[in-house]
Amino acid sequence: IKEDFEIIDKKQIPTATELKHEEKEKTEEGRWSAPILSLAKKASENLALSYGNALKSASLVGLIPKPVSTDSTAKTSARGHAMEERANLMNMVKLSIKILIQSALSLGRTLDSDFPPLQQFFVVLEHCLKHGLKVKKTFIGQNKSFFGPLELVEKLCPEASDIATSVKNLPELKTAVGRGRAWLYLALMQKKLADYLKVLLDHKHLLSEFYEPDALMMEEEGAVIVGLLVGLNVIDANLCLKGEDLDSQVGVIDFSLYLKETQDSDDKQDGGITAVLDQKHYVEELNRHLRWDFNLCTVADLQNKIDCLEKTNSKLQEELAAATDRIGSLQEEQQQLKQQNELIRERSEKSVEVTKEDTKVELDTYKQSRQGLDEMYSDVWKQLKEEKKIRLELEKELELQIGMKTEMEIAMKLLEKDTHEKQDTLVALRQQLEEVKAINLQMFHKSQNAESSLQQKTEAISSFEGKTNEMMSSMKQMEDRLQHAEKARHAAEERCNKMKQELAGRLDTCRQQMSQLDSKCSTLEKELKSEKEQRQTLQRELHQEKDAATLLKTELQQMEGLKKELRKLQDEKQQLEKVCEEQEQALQEMGLHLSQSKLKMEDIKEVNKALKGHTWLKDDEATHCKQCEKEFSISRRKHHCRNCGDIFCNTCSSNELALPSYPKPVRVCDTCHTLLLQRCSSNSS
Numbered sequence: 001i002k003e004d005f006e007i008i009d010k011k012q013i014p015t016a017t018e019l020k021h022e023e024k025e026k027t028e029e030g031r032w033s034a035p036i037l038s039l040a041k042k043a044s045e046n047l048a049l050s051y052g053n054a055l056k057s058a059s060l061v062g063l064i065p066k067p068v069s070t071d072s073t074a075k076t077s078a079r080g081h082a083m084e085e086r087a088n089l090m091n092m093v094k095l096s097i098k099i100l101i102q103s104a105l106s107l108g109r110t111l112d113s114d115f116p117p118l119q120q121f122f123v124v125l126e127h128c129l130k131h132g133l134k135v136k137k138t139f140i141g142q143n144k145s146f147f148g149p150l151e152l153v154e155k156l157c158p159e160a161s162d163i164a165t166s167v168k169n170l171p172e173l174k175t176a177v178g179r180g181r182a183w184l185y186l187a188l189m190q191k192k193l194a195d196y197l198k199v200l201l202d203h204k205h206l207l208s209e210f211y212e213p214d215a216l217m218m219e220e221e222g223a224v225i226v227g228l229l230v231g232l233n234v235i236d237a238n239l240c241l242k243g244e245d246l247d248s249q250v251g252v253i254d255f256s257l258y259l260k261e262t263q264d265s266d267d268k269q270d271g272g273i274t275a276v277l278d279q280k281h282y283v284e285e286l287n288r289h290l291r292w293d294f295n296l297c298t299v300a301d302l303q304n305k306i307d308c309l310e311k312t313n314s315k316l317q318e319e320l321a322a323a324t325d326r327i328g329s330l331q332e333e334q335q336q337l338k339q340q341n342e343l344i345r346e347r348s349e350k351s352v353e354v355t356k357e358d359t360k361v362e363l364d365t366y367k368q369s370r371q372g373l374d375e376m377y378s379d380v381w382k383q384l385k386e387e388k389k390i391r392l393e394l395e396k397e398l399e400l401q402i403g404m405k406t407e408m409e410i411a412m413k414l415l416e417k418d419t420h421e422k423q424d425t426l427v428a429l430r431q432q433l434e435e436v437k438a439i440n441l442q443m444f445h446k447s448q449n450a451e452s453s454l455q456q457k458t459e460a461i462s463s464f465e466g467k468t469n470e471m472m473s474s475m476k477q478m479e480d481r482l483q484h485a486e487k488a489r490h491a492a493e494e495r496c497n498k499m500k501q502e503l504a505g506r507l508d509t510c511r512q513q514m515s516q517l518d519s520k521c522s523t524l525e526k527e528l529k530s531e532k533e534q535r536q537t538l539q540r541e542l543h544q545e546k547d548a549a550t551l552l553k554t555e556l557q558q559m560e561g562l563k564k565e566l567r568k569l570q571d572e573k574q575q576l577e578k579v580c581e582e583q584e585q586a587l588q589e590m591g592l593h594l595s596q597s598k599l600k601m602e603d604i605k606e607v608n609k610a611l612k613g614h615t616w617l618k619d620d621e622a623t624h625c626k627q628c629e630k631e632f633s634i635s636r637r638k639h640h641c642r643n644c645g646d647i648f649c650n651t652c653s654s655n656e657l658a659l660p661s662y663p664k665p666v667r668v669c670d671t672c673h674t675l676l677l678q679r680c681s682s683n684s685s
Contacts, residue, residue, distance in 0.1 A: 089124070090216075100232070124253060145176035163183055450566050485531045
């Protein structure tokens with residue numbers, strides 16, 4: 001950061017309470033230029049005071065004495081230094097992620113590798129990963145790279161294997177730093193950077209090989225950074241790794257980007273305040289760094305730095321003045337745009353009112369014209385419907401005249417076909433009856449054979465049951481014998497024990513008796529062995545009898561299965577008998593239908609003979625009713641008789657009857673009505 005520094009007295013430095021009070025007043029004012037200027041001036045004053053004191057001490061002493069401190073003070077100072085570094089890095093990460101998301105959303109497209117906020121984000125993230133790294137000594141020299149811990153992700157998370165292989169396959173990367181940068185690019189493109197770093201933080205015992213205990217990745221700040229990185233899943237990045245020199249890139253943070261961002265964002269007050277506070281913390285951190293490094297610098301270096309800082313201070317002041325001018329011009333433009341917007345709104349409202357009135361007038365005229373047209377359309381539509389009805393009636397009468405002849409011929413042919421088909425079905429049904437009878441005889445013979453085999457098997461089962469009862473009784477007898485033998489053995493053993501106790505003191509005198517007792521014992525043992533062998537044989541016989549019983553049970557189950565089959569066959573026989581009865585009934589019904597169809601054939605033939613003499617009169621040929629001889633007019637309309645084909649008035653043809661050529665009852669004249677009724681009565685009798 002470019003800042004100006006001046007050598008001032010300690011009295012001019014504000015206290016912490018004054019700083020807080022000034023910050024509150026400036027946030028209430030809502031202008032960004034004032035807090036930035038004040039912070040820059042205070043930072044420059046702090047740094048200038050430290051450098052002024054250093055110069056005075058150097059001029060008095062001549063040489064800069066080295067600070068003398070104990071181990072405890074050194075450790076506490078190192079811890080404080082690490083704490084400050086972690087806090088500064090955390091603030092920079094927050095700033096870089098916030099500005100990256102805001103700029104990406106404002107652009108509304110995928111980000112390239114040339115996008116400055118994205119480049120600065122990767123630089124800040126690289127600084128975070130490098131913080132507290134242990135130095136590894138090799139034969140070539142000392143190695144300190146953040147790609148080592150990133151390689152662990154491949155082992156802990158198998159999804160990251162694609163990134164590791166693609167990074168290793170890039171021929172342009174020759175250093176571990178370049179591979180680490182490529183790995184970060186690919187993880188961001190996959191939108192899994194936060195997930196992979198979370199996996200690393202969950203295994204801190206593995207990270208302890210690469211990081212110091214005070215490192216950022218080993219503390220709570222690492223988890224906070226992972227939470228902030230989750231917000232980057234909103235961004236779509238398209239980063240090309242080919243052609244980029246990732247090995248030789250210099251990781252320097254450009255703070256001017258964040259300063260400009262805070263100056264331009266006038267509408268976002270909350271985000272700007274946090275950015276200003278982060279900048280203040282960073283300036284204070286720079287001040288502490290300069291104090292820490294002051295003891296190691298020479299007087300000449302300090303003078304050079306002061307000159308450089310004065311130059312940068314003048315440049316910063318010029319930039320701040322230009323920024324304030326820009327802010328004023330932008331505010332004036334904003335006011336002008338607001339006035340123009342108000343004028344445009346007034347004009348648009350007036351035009352909308354005029355158009356509304358015009359549309360209302362047009363709607364009224366359209367409704368009036370539409371009503372007249374609807375009335376005209378309804379009249380024309382009614383006339384059309386009447387004409388269509390008349391035409392449809394005429395077409396129906398024509399179709400009826402044509403269809404009479406064709407239907408009669410088709411009905412004759414269909415009846416002849418039905419008679420032939422029914423005769424064929426009668427023959428086929430008789431053949432099926434004969435086959436069913438043969439099947440019934442076969443089933444009857446099979447059922448008789450099955451009943452005989454059942455009787456034989458039941459006798460065998462009864463004989464087997466008697467044998468099993470006998471075997472069970474013999475088994476019980478053998479068990480009784482075994483129990484008696486065991487009791488005798490126990491008694492003999494008790495006797496032997498008693499004899500041994502009595503003859504314990506008389507060994508010399510009773511050796512002969514002992515030999516006799518030994519012989520008796522041997523005989524008893526032989527008897528026991530023989531009894532054991534008999535018991536084993538009895539057990540074998542028991543097993544054999546059990547096997548025979550299981551065989552008998554299986555045969556019984558088979559017999560039950562045969563009984564079930566017999567029942568099924570009997571059920572099938574009953575079903576076949578029912579089928580036979582149904583077929584006989586169907587044959588009887590078929591005979592009745594045949595007789596009825598023959599009668600209908602005769603009726604149709606008679607109707608055909610009667611119709612051959614009749615012709616269908618045209619409407620133009622008849623002017624008077626054939627029966628009452630009254631003249632036809634608009635009130636007295638013409639009607640055809642569907643039987644004879646002549647034309648009659650409504651009174652003479654008001655009757656309706658069902659004819660064989662029509663499915664529904666149709667109009668018939670009085671004479672045809674009486675004739676057809678007489679014919680029906682004769683047919684029914």
